[in-house]
Amino acid sequence: MTSTHTNSHTEAAKMEQVITEFFYKSLLIILESRSSYVSSRNYSGEQTVSSPSSSSSSSSSVRPRDKWFNLALRECPSALENLDLCRRSNFEPVVVDVILEQKPLDWGPASFSPTSDLVRNLSSKNKNSYFWNSDQQDESGSEMKCEKIIERWFVQHESRKGRDCNSGNRRSSCNNLSALYKKLILMLRSLYVTVRLLPAYNIFRDLNSSGLICSFKLVPRVSSFVEPLTRKEEVDMQRFWFTPVDTSCGRLCLSVLYHSSISDMSSESSTPMSPQFIPDYVGSPLADPLRRFPSLPVSHGSPSSLPFSRRHSWSYDHYKASPPLVSFSPSPTHSESNALVSNPSSLGLPPMSLPPHPPETSLAHKRNTNFDEYCPSPNFSASPSPSPSPSLPIYIPRTHLSKALLRSESAPVNIAAPKLANTPALSGKQNLPPCPPLKITRAGTSRTDNIRVPAETDATIEKIFSFGKEDCWKYSGVKAFSNSSPRISCSRSSSRSLQDDFDYSEFPCPFDVEDGEMMDPGSRKSQDAAVGALVRLLKNSPPLRQNVSLNFSEASRPEILSNSIPKQSQILEAVTVEYAAAPNIASFRLVASKTTTDALEELRGYKVMKNLLLSEGGKAYTSNVASAAEHSSTSKGT
Amino acid sequence: MNCEVCQLKELEVEHFEIREVLRCILHTIVFHRALGLVRPKDVDLELFEITYVQCGDVELEKKIDEKIDHFISWVEKHPNKKSQICLSFYEVKSKQPSWFTNKTERLYWEQWYINLNVTQHPKHHSSKSHHTKLVVDPGESATEERSSRRAMVEASLREVLFQIIKFVNEKKDHVPPISEGVIYFPYEITIPSSSDSAFGMDMIKRMLHSGHPTMLS
Numbered sequence: 001m002t003s004t005h006t007n008s009h010t011e012a013a014k015m016e017q018v019i020t021e022f023f024y025k026s027l028l029i030i031l032e033s034r035s036s037y038v039s040s041r042n043y044s045g046e047q048t049v050s051s052p053s054s055s056s057s058s059s060s061s062v063r064p065r066d067k068w069f070n071l072a073l074r075e076c077p078s079a080l081e082n083l084d085l086c087r088r089s090n091f092e093p094v095v096v097d098v099i100l101e102q103k104p105l106d107w108g109p110a111s112f113s114p115t116s117d118l119v120r121n122l123s124s125k126n127k128n129s130y131f132w133n134s135d136q137q138d139e140s141g142s143e144m145k146c147e148k149i150i151e152r153w154f155v156q157h158e159s160r161k162g163r164d165c166n167s168g169n170r171r172s173s174c175n176n177l178s179a180l181y182k183k184l185i186l187m188l189r190s191l192y193v194t195v196r197l198l199p200a201y202n203i204f205r206d207l208n209s210s211g212l213i214c215s216f217k218l219v220p221r222v223s224s225f226v227e228p229l230t231r232k233e234e235v236d237m238q239r240f241w242f243t244p245v246d247t248s249c250g251r252l253c254l255s256v257l258y259h260s261s262i263s264d265m266s267s268e269s270s271t272p273m274s275p276q277f278i279p280d281y282v283g284s285p286l287a288d289p290l291r292r293f294p295s296l297p298v299s300h301g302s303p304s305s306l307p308f309s310r311r312h313s314w315s316y317d318h319y320k321a322s323p324p325l326v327s328f329s330p331s332p333t334h335s336e337s338n339a340l341v342s343n344p345s346s347l348g349l350p351p352m353s354l355p356p357h358p359p360e361t362s363l364a365h366k367r368n369t370n371f372d373e374y375c376p377s378p379n380f381s382a383s384p385s386p387s388p389s390p391s392l393p394i395y396i397p398r399t400h401l402s403k404a405l406l407r408s409e410s411a412p413v414n415i416a417a418p419k420l421a422n423t424p425a426l427s428g429k430q431n432l433p434p435c436p437p438l439k440i441t442r443a444g445t446s447r448t449d450n451i452r453v454p455a456e457t458d459a460t461i462e463k464i465f466s467f468g469k470e471d472c473w474k475y476s477g478v479k480a481f482s483n484s485s486p487r488i489s490c491s492r493s494s495s496r497s498l499q500d501d502f503d504y505s506e507f508p509c510p511f512d513v514e515d516g517e518m519m520d521p522g523s524r525k526s527q528d529a530a531v532g533a534l535v536r537l538l539k540n541s542p543p544l545r546q547n548v549s550l551n552f553s554e555a556s557r558p559e560i561l562s563n564s565i566p567k568q569s570q571i572l573e574a575v576t577v578e579y580a581a582a583p584n585i586a587s588f589r590l591v592a593s594k595t596t597t598d599a600l601e602e603l604r605g606y607k608v609m610k611n612l613l614l615s616e617g618g619k620a621y622t623s624n625v626a627s628a629a630e631h632s633s634t635s636k637g638t
Numbered sequence: 639m640n641c642e643v644c645q646l647k648e649l650e651v652e653h654f655e656i657r658e659v660l661r662c663i664l665h666t667i668v669f670h671r672a673l674g675l676v677r678p679k680d681v682d683l684e685l686f687e688i689t690y691v692q693c694g695d696v697e698l699e700k701k702i703d704e705k706i707d708h709f710i711s712w713v714e715k716h717p718n719k720k721s722q723i724c725l726s727f728y729e730v731k732s733k734q735p736s737w738f739t740n741k742t743e744r745l746y747w748e749q750w751y752i753n754l755n756v757t758q759h760p761k762h763h764s765s766k767s768h769h770t771k772l773v774v775d776p777g778e779s780a781t782e783e784r785s786s787r788r789a790m791v792e793a794s795l796r797e798v799l800f801q802i803i804k805f806v807n808e809k810k811d812h813v814p815p816i817s818e819g820v821i822y823f824p825y826e827i828t829i830p831s832s833s834d835s836a837f838g839m840d841m842i843k844r845m846l847h848s849g850h851p852t853m854l855s
Contacts (some may be wrong), residue, residue, distance in 0.1 A: 070816075072677040182673065183810045189670050190803045192678060195797055205682070207691065245806040245825045 014177055014250050021068045021155055022184050023094060023250060026155050026191055032076040033195045034098045034204055034220045069185045093156030098200055102146040116573060151200050152257040159250040183245045190242060191254060198258050291632040356542055530609040641746050642812050644805045646798050647677035648753040651791060656756060659795060660706045662690040666799055667750050670694045670806045686792040695821060703829040712830055713756050724828040725750040729814055747812055772817055800814050
């Protein structure tokens with residue numbers, strides 16, 4: 001009797017231990033494939049022997065706990081923490097919630113992440129946006145943490161009532177125990193395979209494999225009692241039951257509720273999110289040194305002779321309407337945008353909104369296209385169209401620019417609220433790369449075509465700049481590509497006026513327009529003033545030839561030029577020669593201190609002066625010739 | 639002890655997908671029948687977003703790969719044919735030697751039938767003149783079609799894996815007890831041989847060894 005009682009007690013204790021270890025093992029299998037730490041996944045890769053038991057050298061690496069159910073797994077801290085939960089004698093159910101947590105978005109300037117901004121906006125536009133429970137809010141009230149239970153595992157032992165668990169003889173108990181152990185081994189094998197087939201595993205694998213920043217994380221939560229899922233939550237979930245295994249006093253049950261629609265996020269979350277910098281982008285200082293302002297009479301030279309031409313950004317060979325005197329200093333922001341554009345996948349596209357595999361590639365392709373559309377770059381702006389003009393964002397002739405400016409200033413404010421509402425925090429941000437915010441606001445726009453359209457005609461340019469402040473924003477983005485300042489690229493708020501964008505005097509830009517220089521192209525200086533300016537210019541330049549300098553000093557006044565005919569012709573020739581030569585010298589002096597706009601203005605002035613002088617000289621020459629002819633005829637006649 | 643048979647859902651795969659699909663299915667089944675002490679090894683498929691589990695035995699892996707190679711060779715010789723691979727688990731029972739039977743007897747207690755329909759790759763059909771076209775410029779529609787087809791195969795493969803899990807869970811009583819020091823039960827992988835008659839002979843041999851007709855359901 002006593003031995004029977006002892007044996008049954010031993011059997012019961014063994015049974016209890018088996019059940020407890022089953023709880024722990026199942027918990028371990030679930031947690032090690034859902035927690036972001038070293039899991040058996042990596043552990044198994046380290047093994048060099050065929051199996052733990054076949055080789056004596058590896059037997060020492062098998063811990064005692066590994067031998068339970070013949071499944072050697074790596075230790076899981078979170079499972080160990082919950083070991084007490086498993087060891088309860090009354091075998092309370094263990095519920096494991098696998099929560100997909102979206103990291104809170106910080107709108108502060110220091111920690112702004114364009115990827116999180118993307119996530120926020122695109123996830124809000126996601127048709128499954130109800131997926132997220134965003135009712136949790138930080139104490140500060142400024143952050144919103146979104147989390148969603150994507151899996152709920154139930155491990156429980158259902159006791160059988162009204163039956164003595166310890167009944168039965170020793171032999172049958174022993175058989176029961178071995179049979180139970182075998183069945184539990186099979187169940188745990190199935191569990192191990194199942195956790196890897198469910199959608200959440202893809203997320204876990206991608207989060208673990210990529211050591212980059214992701215906006216989502218998997219958080220398993222173990223508890224005994226949980227609130228039941230709402231109907232809304234449960235409607236999208238599927239349940240998988242493992243066949244219960246009978247024990248001596250009940251049965252062990254294992255089941256899972258899982259979301260099948262999160263498979264989209266696996267590929268999304270696997271997208272690397274770290275920005276990548278391309279050091280040798282087209283136009284970078286490394287690839288292309290900053291080019292200086294070329295000499296004025298560029299008409300003598302061809303645009304292709306310019307050493308720092310950016311073939312992709314403009315085709316000024318064809319754009320004959322304006323001189324190819326564009327000083328272009330590639331901006332770091334442009335390089336960043338290039339980096340982001342050229343590798344959109346590195347931008348960390350939001351996990352939530354990408355569709356599953358078949359349309360994923362097309363959407364990813366479309367997303368890439370959108371980035372290219374949105375963030376004009378040298379690569380992007382290589383338009384296949386035979387338009388004579390360069391891409392709009394890179395090069396805009398000043399005449400059109402002035403028109404556009406006037407028009408944009410007078411255009412009514414037309415800000416599409418949903419478009420810009422997505423970026424309320426962007427206003428005033430100073431340190432942002434241009435491209436991602438552009439992307440956000442453009443996500444809702446239907447004006448994607450505007451950026452892509454090259455500035456073939458003035459009408460096109462006018463159209464683009466006729467959208468009001470939003471285009472101011474676009475224009476400032478355009479400007480960013482030609483400036484070296486990220487500040488400009490960030491000044492994309494709708495509250496800014498176009499003029500504000502051009503108040504950055506420290507960032508000279510070909511498109512800079514200063515009020516003082518805003519003049520009617522039709523106005524001309526007086527002839528005297530033009531000549532005087534030329535004379536002053538020539539005086540300041542080092543004399544090339546003695547006779548020329550002397551001649552210049554004598555020709556300081558237009559009256560002298562008009563009165564002295566022979567000298568005038570010589571002087572005219574000298575002036576012409578000097579005009580050709582001096583600007584080469586003078587221009588170098590001026591380049592250092594003047595902008596392209598100034599240079600263009602000067603060139604225009606020079607041309608005016610030249611024409612004036614030529615006309616004056618021509619008149620004088622004509623009159624001289626006429627007088628000489630008369631004189632000769634008169635002399636012949638006599 | 640009865641022999642439990644599981645007919646897995648037919649999979650339509652292309653030639654280049656055979657290896658991965660078969661590895662996935664065979665290793666998943668064997669893992670469920672490797673009841674000895676194992677250190678599982680997770681393997682990610684390259685063609686599909688599926689992770690399957692191996693029991694980590696190098697020898698087992700080699701044998702399975704060999705069988706897959708034989709099967710692929712057979713498929714190349716018999717294109718556009720539905721094929722079946724049989725994974726059987728048996729117990730070795732000693733028997734009285736006689737004129738017609740060996741000393742040992744194999745008692746099959748479980749058989750898995752993996753049904754594959756290997757479709758020919760498009761470029762094999764095309765003539766040489768079209769080959770370059772197909773390779774060079776498949777077109778966007780072909781890419782989308784390939785993607786959708788790949789997704790279908792992945793979904794089907796996932797279904798098959800869940801079918802294995804359900805079968806393993808529902809039927810446990812027929813599994814023999816675990817022997818000490820044995821990692822996995824003795825198994826046999828039968829692939830179609832060069833001729834159908836030979837395949838039939840294999841079936842007859844199995845019947846003779848098992849001592850009872852094979853239940854095909």
